[in-house]
Amino acid sequence: MTKTVFNLKMLAPLAAAVISVNAGAQEVSNTGTEKQGELMETIVVTAQAANARSDIERQRDSNKVVAVQTSEAIGELPDANVTEALQRMAGVFISRDQGEGRFVGVRGIDPNLNASTINGMSLPAPETDSRAVALDVIPADLLASLEVFKTLTPDMSADSIGGAIEIKSINALDYDGQTYKVTIENGYSELQGENSPKFAGTYTNKFDVNGRTLGVAIAASHQERNFGSENIETDGVWEEFTALDGSEGITAAEIEQRDYTVTRERTGLAANFDLEIGEGQQVYLHSLYSDFSDDEQRQRNSFKLDEENDTPSSVSANSATWSDAALEKELKDRYEAQEILSLVAGGSHDMDSWGVEYALGYSHAEESEPHRRDTTFVQEGLELGYSSAGKIPQMFAADASAVDAASYELDELVIEDNYTDDEEVSLRIDFRRDIEVAGNPSELKLGLHERRREKTGDLNATIYDGFSGDYTLADFAANSIDYGLGSFGPSVSKSAINAFINANLASFEIDETSTALDSARDYVMSEDISAIYVMNDIDFGRTNLVYGVRYEATEFSGQGYRVVEAGEAIPGAVEIAEDVYVSEVEHANDYSKLFPSVNVKFDYSDNIVLRAAYTESLSRPSFGALNPSPAEIEYDEGELKVEAGNPLLDPYEARNFDASFEYYADALGMFSVGAFYKQIDNFVVTADVSSVADYSVYVGSLTVDEAEIFQPMNGDKATLSGAELSWTRGFDNGFLLRANATLTDSEADLGLGAGAERGSKVALPSQADLVANFIVGYERDALSLRLSTAYKGERLLEVDLEDEAFDLYEDTHMQVDLSAKYRFENGMQVFFNAVNLTDEPFYANRRGYNGQYEEYGPAYVLGVTYSTF
Template identity: 85%
Template structure:
C-alpha cells in the first residue's frame, strides 16, 4: 500500500574593566550630562552583555546582536550554534550539530545570510539556505540578526537577515593575539576531536594613514557518530491475515553512523584609514568543510511480498515473506566557501559615499560515493513494541548469518555543485534638514549576478558475475544501543573488492540513465534601486523609504522519460530512456516600502514599530528543471520534480516592541509581530493534472504519484518575543528569551482530499527559548545554558492529518567553565548536550525518526594578549 505525503523542503580579559555607560536616552543631549553618566565596574560576562544590549538599543531596526566575546563564553563551535542563543532563533541539526538557522519559526530557506555585507552562496545542491556550520566561530567579530529591514538592505528575507562580520583590526587597541588549543571527546563513539585556532590584529602608521591587519585561522577534526531508527514512509491502518487490525509501517530502518568532520577557516582583513572618515578595505574569508560518513543500515522491508501482515496489535506486528537489506553508505563530501569584498567609505562634508565589489564562491563535491546493498528474502520479521523506539525482531536465525545476504546492488555517484555570485553596491548619503530636524537622505544601486550549477552522476550496478554474500565482507556485529543490529559491512574489504572487479559488473542502463540526467544551470540576476530618509526628532527616529528589485531568472535542465517508443526530438540515453533539453525563464519586479519608528519614551524606555515588505525566492531544489527521481514499474509511476516557474514568496510584516533598559546592567523587552505571506510554496501530488507522457512516453500508467512544488494559498504567522537580562553585584548574570508563534497555511487541496486544508506553517517552531545562568568572580567564569525548541511540522499526510510528521520538542543543556590567569592564559572546559537529548520525530506517537548522539566534552587552553 502507498500513501500520498507532502514533504516540505524548506530542512575579555578577566580583570575588571571600568566601563562608562550612558544611562539616559541617546538623543537627550539637552539634559545635564552628569545625570546621564555613571561608572560601573563589571567583569567579562557583564561587559559583553552590556555591549550587546547597547548595540541593540542604538539600532534603528529590530535586531539581536552577539559580539565575538559573548560567543566565546559558550561552547559553540560554529556560526549556527552561536546563533541559537539569540532571541527568536532556532537551528536545524544534522548528526547533533547545528547546520541551518531559522528565525521566528520561519524555514531557513526564507532567511538571508551575508558576510561583511555581501550575500553568502549555498554549496548544497538544492538549498538556498547556507549551512553556517562551515564557518568557525573563531573568525567572527559579531553576529547580527535583523528582524526588520530598511530599504538599503536586500529584500530577500521573510524570516530574518543574518549578518556575519569577521574581525577588523581598526576596532582593536593596537596589537592583539589569541591562540586556542583544545581536544573534544564524544561519549557515544569514544573518539577524540582536536582543534587549534588563533587570530592576530595590529595597526600600522603609514605617514599619517593607519593600516589595520586582522588575520584568523581555525582547524578542527571532529570524530563522532549517532544511532538511529526511522520509518521510511508513513504509518497506516492494516487488517492482518488473522483478522486483527492495527496501524503499522511497511519499512523501518536501523542506522549506525560513524562521522569525521573537518573544518578549516581562514580570514584576512585589511583596512586602510586614509584620514578621518576616509577608509578603503579588503575583507576575505575562506572556509573548507569536509564530512566523511559511513552509515551501516538495516532496512526491514516488511511488505516486500505480501500486502498484509500475519498479525497486528497496537504495539506489535509480524510479517512473512519479508526482506532484510543491509547497506553501507561510504561517502566523502567537501564544501568550500570563499568571500572577497573590496570597498571604501568616504565622508565628503555633507555628502558621503560607500561602495563595495564582492565575489562569493561556494562549491560542494561528493566524489566516488558508494552505496552497496545486500539482501535476504523470505524472512519472518516485525517488531515487539512500537512507539518512539520500535524493537525489531527476526524470527529466522539466518537474519544474523552474514552468508545468507546476497550482494544485490551497487550505486556509485559523483556529484558536484557550484554556486557563484558577483555583486556591486554604490550608496550615497546626504545630510539634510526636514522641518528643522537633522536627517540623512540615502540612495543607491545594488547589482547581483548569481549562477548555480549541478553536475549529478550515478552508475547503478545490479549484476556481479558470481554469487557474492555479506560473509565475504563481514565486519562483525555492530555495536548498536537501540536494538539488535547483527553483522555489518567491512568498508576496506568491500572497497578492495569493488576496485579489483568493477570492470566485470553489469550496469543497469535504464536506472543509470534516469538517475544521471539531473544536471542543471540556474542564473539569477537581481538589480535594485532604493531611496530612504533617516530623520531624528529629538527623542524619536524614523527611517522610511522604498526599494525596487528586478529579478531575471533562467533555468536549463532536462526532461527525462522512460518510453517504449522513440520520442520526437529526444536523445536516447539508454534503451527506452529519452532526454530533451528544458529551458525556462521567469522575470519579475516589485516595490518594497518600509518604515521603522523608534521613540525614546523615557531615559529607560524605548518603543519601536515597523512595517516592511519582503520576499523570499524559492529554494533551488524547488526551482530545478530536471526531475530529482523517476521510478516506473508495472504501471506504477512515482516522480519527484521541481518547478522552475514558481513565483517567489511575498510578505507584509508588522512589528511593535517595548524595551526597558535599567540604569544598572539589565534590560527587558517584549514585542509582537505579524506576517502575511502570499505565494506560499507547497510540495503536492499533482498527478491528477499532469500529462504522464512527459515521464513515460506512450507507456500505460495505472497508478501515479507525482510530487512537485506549487504556489499555494496565503499563510499567516503571528508571534510574540520576550527577552530579559539582569546582572547582579555578586557576579551572577541571568539572560532569558522566548519567542511564541502561531501560524496557519492553506494547502489548497479541495474538499475531496478528505483532510483539513489548514496546517501550521511548515518548519515553524511554536516556541523557541533560551535560558543562561552566568557566574563570574575573580578568575573563575561559569555559564550554564539551555536552548529549547518546540514542536514543529515537517511533513503532511495528504489523506489523514493524524499521520502528519512532527519533530518533537528539543531541549539541550550545555556548560562552559573557564579559569583565567594574570599572564593571559586561560583554561576552559565545555560540556555539550549534558542530558543526552535525542532527536525525535513522530506521527501520532509512532516513530518517524529517533536518533541519539550522546554528550561530548572539550578541554582546552587559550593564550591571549593582555
C-alpha cells in the same frame, strides 16, 4: 546502548599541548610590561557582564529590531560555529545534522526564508538543494559579531521574511595595536568514544603607511571532529491495513536502522585589510575562506516489509508481522567537501554633508562528492516485523538466517560523482547626504545594488547489479556494531568491500535503465537581481523615523532535463537507455516588486524605548525546490516513486508588522516584549502530490498502480503572528541571568479546494510554535560559568495531501550545555565545555509513529587559550 563513563583521562591528547602553551605563557608573564598589565585589566572588563552590556547597548542604539552578539559574548558559550552561536539569540532556532547545528531559522520560520551576509555581501550555498547557507562551515573564532535583523530598511536586501543575518569578521582597527590569541582544545564524543582536536588563532596589528593607518587582521581555525549517531526511521508513511488474518491496524512498509560514523574537518581563514587614508576616508579588502569536509560511513538495515506481499500477515496498533519480506544490509561510504570563498573590496568617504560607500563582492561555493559508494546485500523470503511501534520501533526477524552473513547476496553497487557550484558577483553603491527636514537633522540615502548568481549541478551515478560471481556478505563481513536502538546483526567491512570494488570494477554489469534515470539530474540555474532604493533617516528629538522604498527586479532561469521511463518513444526526446527518454527543458520566471518600509523608534524616557515597523519583503524558493530536473524516479511493476522540483514556483511575499517595548535598567539589565504579524502569499510546501499528479510526465503510458510523488507547490495564503520576550539581569554577587522566548502561531491555506481529501488548513511549514533560551551565568574573580538551555517547539516538516493525520512533525527539542572557564593573570585561560548534557535526541513522527529517531550522545571539550587582549 553501551555508555562510556567520562573522565579527564579521555582528553589526554591535549595534555602535552597545555603544558607547552602554559610554559610559553609563563615566559611572557615574566617579561611583561605595564602595558601588558593594562591588557589584563581589559580581560576583566570584557567578562560576562561587560559582554552582555555591549550587546544590549548595540541593540538599543539600532534603528531596527535587532539581536546582537559580539565575539566576546560568543566566547562565553560552548558554541563551535556560527550556527550554534546564533541559537542563543531571541527568536532564533537551528536545524541540526548529526547533532550539529547547520541551518538557522528566525521567529519560527524556515531557514530558507532568511538572508545571510558576511561583511555586507550575500553568501552562496554549496549544498545542491539549499538556498540557506549552512553556517556551521564558518568557525566562531573568525567573528567580530553576529547581528540578526528582524525588521528591514530600504538599504537592505528585501530577500528576508524570517530575518537578515549579518556576520562581521574581525577588523584590526577595532583593537589597540598588536594583539594575538591562540586556542588549543580537544573534544570527546561519548557515543563513539572518539577524540576531536582543534586549533584556532587570531592576530591583529596596525601599521603606519606614509602617515596612514593600515589595520591587518588574520584569523585561522582548524578542527577535526570524530563522532556519530544511531538512528531508526521510516521510509514513506504509516497506513491503515487489514491483515491476512483479518486483524486491523496501522503499519509502514519499510523501516530502516542506521548507524553513522562521521569525521568532519573545518578549516577557516579570514584576512582583512583596512586602510584609513584620511579623516572619514577608508578603503578595505575583506576575505574569508572556509573548507569543510564530511567523511561518513553509514551502516543500514532496511526492513523491506512489503517486498512480495503488499499486506501484512497480522497487524495491531503497536505491532506487525510480514511474510516473504526482505532485509537489506547496506554500507554508504561517502566523502563530501565544501568550500566557501568570500572577497569584498570597497570603501567609504565622508565629504562634508555628502558621503559615499561602495563595495564589489565575489562569492564562490562548491560541494564535491567524489566516488561515493553505496553497496547493498539482500536476503529475501524472511518473516519480519516489529514488536512495538511508536518512537523507537523494535524490529525483529523470525528467521535465524537473518543474522547469518552468508545468507545475504551482493545485490547492487552505486557509485556517484556529484559536483555543485554556486557563484555570485555583487556590486553596491550607496550615497548619503545630511539634510534638514523642518529643522530636524536627517540623512537622505539612495543606492544601487546588483547581484549576478549562477548555480550548477553535475550529478552522476552508475548502478551495477551484476558481479561476475556469487558473493555474499560473509565475504565482506565486519564485526557486529555497537547499536543501542536494537539488534543490528552483521555489518559490511569498508576496507574489504573497497578492495573488492577496486580490483573488479571493470567486470561488473551496469543497470543501464537505473543509471540513466539517476544521472539525468544536471541543472543550471541563474538568478540576476537588480535593486534601487531611497530612504530618509530623521531625528525628531526623542523620535527616530526611517522610511523609504526599495525596488527589486529578478530574472530567473533554470535549465535541466525531463526524464521519462516509458514503453514507447517520447516525441522530441532522446533514448539514452532502453525505455528511458530524456529531453532538455528550460523555464524562466521574471518578476519585480516595490518594497516600502517604515521603522519608528521613540525614546520615551532614559530607560524606555518604543518601536514600531511596517515592512514588505519576499523570499525566493530554495534551489532544490526550483530544480527543473527530478531528483529521483523509481518505477517497478506499477509502483512509482518520484522526488522532483518545480521551476514555476512563485516567490513568497510578505507584509510584516512589528511593535516592541524595551526597558533598559541603569544597572545591568534589560527587558523587552514585542509582537509581530506576517501576511505571507505563495508559501511553498513539499507534499505528496500523487493524488493530483500527471504520471505520464515520468512514465509515459506505463500503468501506475501505486505512486508517491513528492514535489514543492505554492500554497495560497499564510499568516504568522507571535510575541517575543527577552530579559537580562546582572547581580552584584556575580550571577547573570538571560532568558528569551518567541511564541508563534500560524495558519496556511494549501488552496486544495472543496473536493480535496483532506483539510486545506495547516501550520506554516517549518514553523516552530515556541523557541526559547535560558542562560545562568556566574563570574567571580577568575572563574566563569555558564549553563544554557535551548528549546525548540514542534514544527511541521512534510504534508500528506491525502490524510492530514500522517503529516510529518519534528518533535520538541531541548538541549542543555555547560561552559566553565578559569582565567590566569598571565593571559592564560583554561576552559571546559559539555554539550548536550541530557542526551537529547532528534525525533520526527506521523500521528505518534516513527518518522525518524536519532541519538547523538553528549560531547565534552577541554582546552586552553592564551591572549593579549
